[in-house]
Amino acid sequence: MRADAKKNRSQILTVARDVVAEHGADASMRDIARRAGVGLATLLRHFPTREALFEALLCTHLDALTQKADELETSTSADQALLSWFRELVAFTQGYRGVVAMMAAAHTNPDSALYASCAAVHEAGARLLLRAQGEGTARADMNGDDLFALITALGWAVDQPSFASRADRLVDLVTSAILTSRPGSDAKKTMG
Known part of the structure; x- marks a missing residue:
């Protein structure tokens, strides 16, 4: 070029x-x-096409989110890695209003130009979740598909004007449902 x-x-x-x-x-x-x-x-x-432009925009950011997951996987505790990555992915969806549906559709469509990047993000999130589950800091009864679905649902919700101002609160609620108390934390001691 x-x-x-x-x-x-x-x-x-x-x-x-x-x-x-x-x-x-x-x-x-x-x-x-x-x-x-x-x-x-x-x-x-x-x-x-408009789709070609969005694919170029989104693939760059989705690839960066995959790279971020790789970095977090080795640089911080499992629960903090998952939480940081989750927040970054939701912030990304907020920055591109209306693209959550494109991502959700691409996730299951191998013919989409976004498929490879969405699949990589999905796999990165699943790895972070498995690591947190292995350390006992994330729910054991969920998988990468559940995590991606929650991110998609949350991305859609905070894309709505009536919920946008509550984005941080909604992220906190969803992540508190995913993450359990850390072993040895005060919350776990008071419960047991």
Whole structure:
């Protein structure tokens, strides 16, 4: 790819992130092109459909979330790793209003360009959950599919204007249902 084409593609993605953050999945392709300082034809050469643009935006972030899970897996306690990663994934879904449905659909559609990235995120979350379960700090009766479904449901809920202001509270409620008391914590001592 020529240097000017790379620059245009990068500029389009940068602007698209901002426009999608403002307007959600219904962001205007024409508005993105105008704000990026390129013609609509240039945008469409790089991203022939709205889905192609969203795939480029989401794959980058989903891949970063997978990498984050890998880092957390070796750098912090199992329950804190799961909690940190869960919060980052929910924050990601908040930053891209309307994309939770795209992620949920891609998760089960091998033909989707998002499939590989969604599958990697799903697997990363499942690994973090298994590690926490192994240390006794997460519910033993759930699996990676349950975790992904909870993240998807929470992402959808905080995407709604009536729940957006409660996002942190909802994350706390859901994660407290996933994570159990740490071995030796005061909460466990007072219960036993």
